[in-house]
Amino acid sequence: MTPRVPAEIRTAIEYLIYDAARLIDDDRLEDWIGLFAPQCRYRVTTRENVDQNLPIALIDCDSLGMIKDRVLSYREANIYNPHLDRHVIGNVRILGEQSGVYEVHSSYTAYQTNPEGETVLFSVGKYLDKIVLIDGEPRFQEHIVIADTWAVKNLLATPL
């Protein structure tokens, strides 16, 4: 069933998800933080953990403050793993809406390119987002990354 969502809200929700990817890829993590609602959660976990109902997550920030801290510490640590990020996101699909909260499913491919210009597949998986409108602009109440890939060769430095 296709939920009845006005076209302009559908577009705004898609753009939020695309902006999250674009700001990471353009290394604008401080702006990326601005896409979250004041009350929010950012979580990176694996399909394996979800399927087995394990509470383990690679990253679990349950407040905006924790997300900011994570970006700050990344800014200090990243000298050890210089790379470019690239996200290609497809299949953005609003599953439903309840009390103003939109549940949205999408699929991602994340690549990393090293300073020699070589690109490797870093991770594939899905986003399961809860999105709210704040002053007419969509924001992440929950931005949940569920990675299929968990045999990750590089440090999980930048957000997915």
Place this chain on the structure above:
Amino acid sequence: MTPRVPAEIRTAIEYLIYDAARLIDDDRLEDWIGLFAPQCRYRVTTRENVDQNLPIALIDCDSLGMIKDRVLSYREANIYNPHLDRHVIGNVRILGEQSGVYEVHSSYTAYQTNPEGETVLFSVGKYLDKIVLIDGEPRFQEHIVIADTWAVKNLLATPL
């Protein structure tokens, strides 16, 4: 030329294609069957065969019953190749509409992730779909997968 299709029908058609991918990736193949019209075809072939006009297909189900049989036999056979599927679909483009049948082109990347959490590129290619509205909901009259990749390392178990 952009065909004049109402925004809500365009959305519903995109969601059908995304749902097909999502239901495969979430291993809900029985629900995936429900996306087909009563009279339908599901076909997986290669670009090579299409370009050379060869009638060969990797999979060719020309009825809903055949699609159901395929899923049933997959449920019995899959123990030999456990993996997660992930589809990232882009470029969904309605090419035209005739007598209520929408012809739709899209591109896909399909990945497989093994139980060790390692992801490999499985197949890339395109979908050429014919989609009809049944009681207002879009369904596949034809769901045709044309794979560029045919040197497939793993068994073609789950649908593409």
Place this chain on the structure above:
Amino acid sequence: MTPRVPAEIRTAIEYLIYDAARLIDDDRLEDWIGLFAPQCRYRVTTRENVDQNLPIALIDCDSLGMIKDRVLSYREANIYNPHLDRHVIGNVRILGEQSGVYEVHSSYTAYQTNPEGETVLFSVGKYLDKIVLIDGEPRFQEHIVIADTWAVKNLLATPL
């Protein structure tokens, strides 16, 4: 901020970008040329060059004539590197509009498949396009490819 763009223009702009990919992938390069405005630029460069403000580009066609020449020379040279192209494009996002020029950001993955049916990742990166409406149909005023990948193993033959 989501720019206020009518849904049918948003669709037409997305379809232009998808058509560019589709016509390359279907080896219809002569039709691909038709997607450009009379005054146009097609440029393929790397993220490295852009970040360091270097004027170097892999391809830089600043007129429709140069783009046509490029396709002509490709038609003569391509026998040395036969392959299929596949583009999967995601994240198409209109950043803004000024005086009828739409600035559009998207991300791409480009694959090549050799005559043995083996697919390799060829390039990932982004498109930064300037798109205008000519007689109601969108056309590229600028189609700029900024590749993350520059350690390219194969000849950069077909357009990205």
